[in-house]
Amino acid sequence: MNKMNIVGIGPGDREYLTLGAIETIENSDVLVGSQRSLDLFDYVDAKMVVLEPRDIPKTVKMAVSYLDDGLKVSVLSTGDPGFSGMLKTMQKLSPKTKVNVIPGISSVQLAAAKVQIPWDTANLLTIHGGRAPTEDLLEKLDNTRPNIVLPNRHISELAEYLIDHGYSPEHEITICEKLSYPDEQIVQVTLGEAKNMDFGYMCVVII
Known part of the structure; x- marks a missing residue:
């Protein structure tokens, strides 16, 4: 039986x-992923299945059915599948x-490289997926x-949470937004400033 990639x-x-990712994807019969992910491989002769956040269980079930039919199925996971990914x-x-x-390559690895942090010395955390910060994060x-x-999705919400839980508004954080894209930006701001700033969801924050 085929394995799901x-x-x-x-x-x-x-x-x-x-190179391994490219080879696997180019030899797939079905690609499953966000539209942004699928757009990277619009040249591949494969069935494209868009994975919408609200339909993930239904789409995964569909992907498994294609696998059961004997097709080569690859699920595209932004970053690395093992860190806040599709695994x-x-x-x-x-x-x-x-x-x-x-x-x-995950955005965490790229952020660490850009800011020159040996990431084996860092504390890696995720609240990815729309969840608000909770006591667990603290x-x-x-x-x-x-x-x-x-x-x-909301950097301002994270900044407000940290301030409300004892961090100084003057505490500096680094925000890495849209890493690897042409409009990538890396900024160092205070929590007080971040509370009133608008960033997209494609961010990594270093505290």
Whole structure:
């Protein structure tokens, strides 16, 4: 039986795709991923299945049905599948499906490289997926080393949360937005400033 490929496609730009990811994707019959992910491979002769956040269980079930039909199926996971990616989702929604994981470059790795943090010394956290910060986040933050955080959709909400839980409004954080894209920006601001700033959802925050 074929295994479902879960392929890490990096932070967004084609230069961060691995050769293994490209080969696997180009030899697939079905590609499943966000529209942004699929657009990277519009030249591939494969059935394209758009993975919408509200329809993930239904789409995963569809992908498994294609696999059961004997087709080569690749699920595209932005960044690396193993960090706030599709590996956890597949294990939860279809635990009996055999998978083949092709790792990719995550935005966490790229942020660490841009800011020159050895990321094996950092504390890696995620509240990705639209969840608001909770007390659990406060417990996981480590003030003895850099915290590299994949935030929820609202940086301002994260900044307000930190201020409300004892961090000074003058505490500096680094925001890496749209890493690898032409309009990438990396800014260092205070929590007080971030509370009133508008960033997109494609961000990494270093606290």
